[in-house]
Amino acid sequence: MSTEALRIVWIYPDLLSTYGDRGNMLILARRAADRGIPVETYEVRSDQPMPHTADIYLIGGGEDGPQALAAQRLITDGGLHQAVAQGAAVLAICAGYQLFGHSFYAKGAKCAGLGLLDITSDRGETRAVGELRGDIDPRLGLPPLTGFENHGGRTHLGASAAPLARVTAGIGNDGQTEGAWAGKILGTYSHGPALARNPALADLLLRWATGADRLAPLDDTWADRLRGERLAAPTPA
């Protein structure tokens, strides 16, 4: 860690903040605090310089215009690239996930991404809306992913990014794989508060950020019930 407290940055909530994106910051802060880890959270607006010394960076979903603007500003600013180079952990959601790649489409135009994940994104023929499930990359040692997706994008992975999960319900990247990870960067189409249904993913980010092999267990009775319900819920064929 760069300082005594764990520092969490929410990138550009003024541009990229759809339903419940704030939740991931709240959940990470809660799960750290419950283990006695001091936490500081920062909401960095698009007209402010991006700090490069935080431990975890969060970026959410949004509309095409703000997505393109966010990518431009992050490229110009450079702070996020520096943070990633220094080993910061990242959770990138939906539009935020796409802009971590080499390129994405917004308002019909191809836009340059940050190039921090080896992915490219374009538009699908249909919008993916509904429950999303998948078996997470076994190397991460986590239970299945459950989320709600709501996006029109399709994402293609290059050689140096691994799928976060193999899809068992829903679309994700392309109906086969969902999300991507490389180093300490996680990207997913699970929209909004993805960590609410996946506390193990939250703890993975906390372990990456603190360097701890293990974290003290928390009472996840309600999260487990929620997971049980969502993983068993019917999905359209």
Place this chain on the structure above:
Amino acid sequence: MILTVWQLDVTFASGTLAGVTDGKMPLIAKVATSVSKTAAALSRAAGRGDGSVIGGWIGLKIDPDLLAHLASGRAVALVSGTNGKTTTTRLTAAAVGVLGRVATNSFGANMPTGHTSALAKEGHTPFAVLEVDEHYLAQVIDATRPRVVALLNLSRDQLDRAKEVAMMAQLWKTALAGHPEIKVVANADDPMVVWAAGNSPQTTWFSAGQRWHDDSFVCPESGHPIERADGDWWCTGCPLRRPRPHWAVEDEGVIDPRGDWHLVKLQLPGKVNIGNAATALAVAGEFGVRPIEALPRLARVASIAGRYAQVDRDGRNIRLLLAKNPASWLEAFDMADQAPTLLSINARDPDGLDTSWLYDVDFSPLRDRPVLITGDRAYDLAVRLQVNQVPFRHVKTFDEALRSVPPGRLEVIANYTAFQDIRAELDRVN
């Protein structure tokens, strides 16, 4: 509403043309009106609904211009926005009622089918006050040629289905641009609304406060950040800023355009409803109604399709509050007493299938009272409350909730279908 009803009614249409009083209406419109009223009555008689949609649906199938025919000859006000439109419509109808009979869609059926039903049911009235779903505003303006359009607010509401906020504001702006004759009554506190209404030549601004800012950080005109201070707001990159309101909430009352303050006594709870009353007074003002005439009528409105209704059962005084999206949850917390509170969440089609919005609501105002949770998606709520450090207890049924609290007030805050479920438990209280 159910399609099966459609198959059993058209043959009942003949013989009831006497119900139509507008002699200028084309025959097809008369037939459609009559069928529409018959179907609504059938729907109610069959216990399948309150008849507020099915009649209009059938009527519009027979005569696609029926809404225009029914609206013609009436002075119409439309009320639209993300939140508060059902309550504001009811209050506005009460206020305009000073002048004469008012047709209104008081059950919240706010699409053209509901408007058609409401107008057909009331027969000819000099006035109509219609709640309009924000997606349908352009269409309903074209059909009803309103004298007044009230724009309340725009915020996030069911992203998995609805258009995003900026797109909705653009739709409104375009809809109004073609109708300079319309008097627009618009919320000065919501930048999205001000931008949408801004080019209308006849705009009356009201200030009812805006508790929810998360959807208007960025100027819809210039893309620059919007700054706020002391109730004022302005764009940092273009001239868009808060217009000076003609009507404003102050303390427990409303200041009118002449600067006179009027005490607003309502049975409806919360500062939000004083704001809704201010809007109603502003709309009624466009028809020539003075606040002093309208206020006694506003004070008589006790509940609206179950919203704010109070029911006594087993020594508990149950009050129902509907909260459909983040902005309206914040308003419900403001209205609720510091009493045991039951929260119920579903995610069925009318609610939106996605519960992510729970993280846009700060539940911490509930930390000081006993909280019960229920509904289809109680577990989503449980995890949210845990993150928010709000203690709660999960109950499986409404009866269990009742038994779990001591005699006295029980506040119930629920989203749309959860609200209807609880209303059904309480004999569909209005």
